[in-house]
Amino acid sequence: MKGFTKILSNYKLILGVGLIAILYFFYDEIKNLFKSESTNDDEVLLFDDMQSVLEDSANIDTIDAEVIANQLENAMSSDSLGGLSAWGTNFQSIDLLLDPSYNADARSLIYATFGVRPYDGAGTPTYLSSFFATDKDLGQWFYEELSGDELQQVKDYFSISAFTI
Numbered sequence: 001m002k003g004f005t006k007i008l009s010n011y012k013l014i015l016g017v018g019l020i021a022i023l024y025f026f027y028d029e030i031k032n033l034f035k036s037e038s039t040n041d042d043e044v045l046l047f048d049d050m051q052s053v054l055e056d057s058a059n060i061d062t063i064d065a066e067v068i069a070n071q072l073e074n075a076m077s078s079d080s081l082g083g084l085s086a087w088g089t090n091f092q093s094i095d096l097l098l099d100p101s102y103n104a105d106a107r108s109l110i111y112a113t114f115g116v117r118p119y120d121g122a123g124t125p126t127y128l129s130s131f132f133a134t135d136k137d138l139g140q141w142f143y144e145e146l147s148g149d150e151l152q153q154v155k156d157y158f159s160i161s162a163f164t165i
Helices: 002-009 011-025 027-034 041-054 062-075 091-097 104-114 127-132 138-145 148-158
Strands: 116-119 134-137
Touching (some): 041 104, 062 138, 091 148, 104 138, 104 148, 138 148
């Protein structure tokens, strides 16, 4: 009986663990409750359509564009300095990824392949921050993560592509 009384005396802890479990298992449904009416579904379809059009004329293939898009996301995430639990954007990585030899369609393919990804204010959402993430395209990620000359360099780089930043 003492054990049961001890458990009941820690009801706040039990309630907290239960609430976290509910949030974990019903994450998608809870997130949809707070999602605004304007979704990015049309934008996602646009990127998918553009990707298939650009594949033939770009001087990189879709797999390379996917790798570059993922590496751009990594460079703008909070853990962007080689796994050092660092905060901030690694612009050197971004600069190395945006090869000037890529033609306009290749640049557009990178942008379209990036598509729309969740962003939490510090890059890729993890754990509880994913509840507060919003879907953003590559240009929106750049606007959140870069400023000044760095942002201008990226805007100039993508100025010849089908997508402007």
